[in-house]
Amino acid sequence: MGDDAMSRPLKRSNAPIFWGLFGAGGMLAALLGPMLVFITGIAAPLGFILAPDAMSYANMMAFTGHWLGKAFVFAIVPLFLWHAGHRVFHSLHDVGIHAGMVARLVCYGGALLGTLIVAWALLLIGF
Amino acid sequence: MARTITMEVLRYRPEQDAGPVFQTYEVPFTDDMSVLQGLLHIKDELDETLSFRWSCRMAICGSCGMMINGKPALSCKTFLRDLAPGPVRIEALNHFPIERDLVVVMEDFIDKLERIQPYIIPKEPRTLEQGEYLQTPAQLEKYEQFSSCINCLLCYAACPQYGLNPDFVGPGALALLHRYNADSRDGGAAQRMELVAAEEGVFNCTAVGYCSEVCPKHVDPANAVNQNKTTAAADYFLGFLKPKGSRT
Numbered sequence: 252m253g254d255d256a257m258s259r260p261l262k263r264s265n266a267p268i269f270w271g272l273f274g275a276g277g278m279l280a281a282l283l284g285p286m287l288v289f290i291t292g293i294a295a296p297l298g299f300i301l302a303p304d305a306m307s308y309a310n311m312m313a314f315t316g317h318w319l320g321k322a323f324v325f326a327i328v329p330l331f332l333w334h335a336g337h338r339v340f341h342s343l344h345d346v347g348i349h350a351g352m353v354a355r356l357v358c359y360g361g362a363l364l365g366t367l368i369v370a371w372a373l374l375l376i377g378f
Numbered sequence: 379m380a381r382t383i384t385m386e387v388l389r390y391r392p393e394q395d396a397g398p399v400f401q402t403y404e405v406p407f408t409d410d411m412s413v414l415q416g417l418l419h420i421k422d423e424l425d426e427t428l429s430f431r432w433s434c435r436m437a438i439c440g441s442c443g444m445m446i447n448g449k450p451a452l453s454c455k456t457f458l459r460d461l462a463p464g465p466v467r468i469e470a471l472n473h474f475p476i477e478r479d480l481v482v483v484m485e486d487f488i489d490k491l492e493r494i495q496p497y498i499i500p501k502e503p504r505t506l507e508q509g510e511y512l513q514t515p516a517q518l519e520k521y522e523q524f525s526s527c528i529n530c531l532l533c534y535a536a537c538p539q540y541g542l543n544p545d546f547v548g549p550g551a552l553a554l555l556h557r558y559n560a561d562s563r564d565g566g567a568a569q570r571m572e573l574v575a576a577e578e579g580v581f582n583c584t585a586v587g588y589c590s591e592v593c594p595k596h597v598d599p600a601n602a603v604n605q606n607k608t609t610a611a612a613d614y615f616l617g618f619l620k621p622k623g624s625r626t
Contacts (some may be wrong), residue, residue, distance in 0.1 A: 261573060262576060345584065
């Protein structure tokens with residue numbers, strides 16, 4: 252018995268990359284998510300607490316024009332996407348859908364695509 | 379007159395049953411009777427062919443784990459009075475092949491237990507003359523709860539990830555692995571890392587936490603597994619900083 256299993260070669264998991272992005276996104280989502288939903292979904296569009304033009308096109312361009320604004324958007328959007336991708340991937344596995352290469356490509360590929368789009372859009376705005 | 383309770387017990391006798399089937403027994407019980415005592419009543423008085431594992435009757439030996447009304451529990455630690463009026467549904471532990479009736483095949487776990495190197499690998503060898511390894515209460519506290527595991531397998535029956543992928547080392551064995559890693563006398567963490575960080579290792583866990591909930595000895599396997607995710611991730615990324623060839 253034992254000998255067979257003991258000598259089975261172990262392959263190092265590359266999960267730390269995805270788990271790290273998932274963890275970072277989860278931390279930001281927990282800390283900032285509700286506030287962002289409130290600002291972008293309620294406060295800004297209804298002009299409640301915030302000024303009605305708080306998230307106007309001009310203001311947002313100015314926000315993302317600054318390197319700090321860029322850093323914020325680049326941290327928030329891609330990390331939220333990586334968090335969601337990882338969560339969806341593992342939930343598929345939980346509900347019995349075989350989470351193979353296709354699911355991996357859709358979940359993590361989606362997050363990677365989102366990351367590239369955000370990077371591209373931020374670069375287009377320029378410094 | 380004694381009260382009775384209906385016990386629906388999963389039977390599987392490979393020589394006569396095509397698959398597992400339920401058999402129903404009417405069992406008289408008193409307030410002090412455990413589910414295990416109910417099964418012993420069946421075995422002694424009603425049907426001697428019923429098979430199940432048991433030994434100590436006091437939640438020490440870890441033999442009598444089974445599914446009781448769908449939840450993993452020790453039958454010696456679960457009382458019939460709490461399940462009245464019944465019926466009580468008793469099945470073999472989830473996620474394990476059934477050998478016979480309520481007896482499961484546990485080779486897979488024994489195998490995993492060997493792989494975690496469940497013994498102290500001394501940090502510094504000491505001779506007899508040097509005396510014992512000393513440990514402070516704070517150092518003891520770091521691993522003490524993880525040393526309470528009685529290998530009853532309830533956490534494996536509770537773990538959805540082990541159910542989906544039996545290659546996963548699983549909650550119980552990883553909690554024991556952590557028990558040795560967290561011991562101040564032990565220096566084996568680096569050599570256990572290969573298994574922790576492997577595809578069979580900690581990253582199979584999705585932090586469901588049911589393992590810790592069902593543990594009859596208040597071990598917290600979910601905590602052990604997730605602490606080791608952090609150490610495995612640190613080891614993974616710090617490994618890139620080490621000189622070539624020194625990586626394990």
